[in-house]
Structure formats: structure tokens, C-alpha cells
Amino acid sequence: MDEKQLRCLVALQDIDIMIQETEGEQKLGFKTEGINKLKATREELTEKIEKPLFRRYELLRQHYKRAVVPVQDNTCLGCFVKLPTSLTTRGKENIEVYTCENCGRILYWLD
């Protein structure tokens, strides 16, 4: 597991949010004709993610809407449970993929 996997997951979630908000954008008058191109980019990105990790992302997304959540002040901002200090020390570099022991969401350190 390397840094690129976590970056890919964050980028994938950014794309998923973009796709979800397309309707709201159209109402404001923004062009969204490239939706199929964006979906193709999503597919390309998913191929870069290890299959078990991608499956976990999709499962979490179905359950929680957002699969990857930020960590701030040692707290998972998905379930607001304080994370163990040992996890925060390792996780801060955003090199490996860690999940919240309480809610299972994938963690991304913002601090």
C-alpha cells in the first residue's frame, strides 16, 4: 500500500461528489456536458486502486455517503470519535491507508 492509493481514493471521492452535484450546478447555469468524460476519468482512476481497497470504498460509500473522511485534532470527522495517538502518529503522513476503528471509514489527515 503506498501514498498513491490514498491520494487516488481522495481524488475518486472528489469526482464522486462532483458527479452528485451536477444537477445543482446546472440549475446555476454551469455547463456540465462533459459528464461522460468525467465518468470515464473515474473509471481510469478506479483501475489504479487495489481491488480490495476499492471494494471497501464502494461499500463504505453505500453505507455512509462519504467513504473517506478527514481527521482533525486526532478525531475522525466521520463519527467524531477520538483516534488512538499511535494511529495519529503513523497516519499523519498520509502514506498508508488507515481506517477508523469505530466507524470503519478511511482516514485522511488534514493537520
Added chain:
Amino acid sequence: MDFQEFTSYFHPNLFITELKAETKDEALEEIVGVLSEHKGLKDKWLILEMLKRRENLGSTGIGHGIAIPHGRSLSIKEMFVAFARSVDGIPYDSIDDEPVHLIFMIVAPPHEHNQNYLPFLGKLVEILKEEGNREQLAKCENFDQLIDILAGGF
């Protein structure tokens, strides 16, 4: 959203009087660079990738020389707006094919406690639809003037 809340997302450090960029990608990179410098982004490339992908969805050049590149990314803590000008204009694939002179860049996290991202975007579009506001913004030289002009939209 009231005026106070609307303008709270702008910051003097994110007021770029003259962009050096000559292309859309360069403009996005330059503005994200300023954002990163002043707001300490953990991974500015994730923001940049997101903004470029948003442009692939459809250009955010709304015509009349204005663009509003925008989007949400997990790699940002809170919503920010940067304002930038280009005297020469930047080819931007805008709705009217005209070069862009004024850029409002909006970046927001996926979750905001007050859910202001789309209402903010809507209010900004509304303000920029007014020809008088656009004309004033084209002449705007400092942050205080920018805020004064935006006040006219409330």
C-alpha cells in the same frame, strides 16, 4: 446568506491583482499556488486535479470575461475564495468564447457545517450577472474595493 457571511470567505491575501498566467491551466496553478502559500494546503495537487477535472466537466467560464473555477475536495479544511485579474485576458473556453479577465476561485470541503457552498456560488453568479457590477470589478484595484462592489449585490 447575508453580506457579512458572504464576504467572510474572501481574504486580502487571496486578492491577486495581476495574473502572470497565459492559459487556463496556468491560471488555475497560479491561484492554487497562492491559496497554498496563505492557507497551508496539505496537498495542493489534489485541489488542482479536482479543479482541472471540474473544467473537463464543463468550462466554468460564464461569459463576459468572467470565470468561476470551483469544487469540493477532502484536502481542504474550510471554504475559501480567491479573486484574480488578468489585464490581457486568458483563453478559457468560456460560454461566449471571450477571454477571461476576472477569476473567482472557490474551493470547499465535502462537508461544511453551514452548507454555504452552493448558496454562495448562486449568490456570486447573481451578482456577476449585473453589468454594472462586472464593469466595476474590471476596474477594481484592491481588496476593499472588491468588498465594496460585492456589497452592491445585497
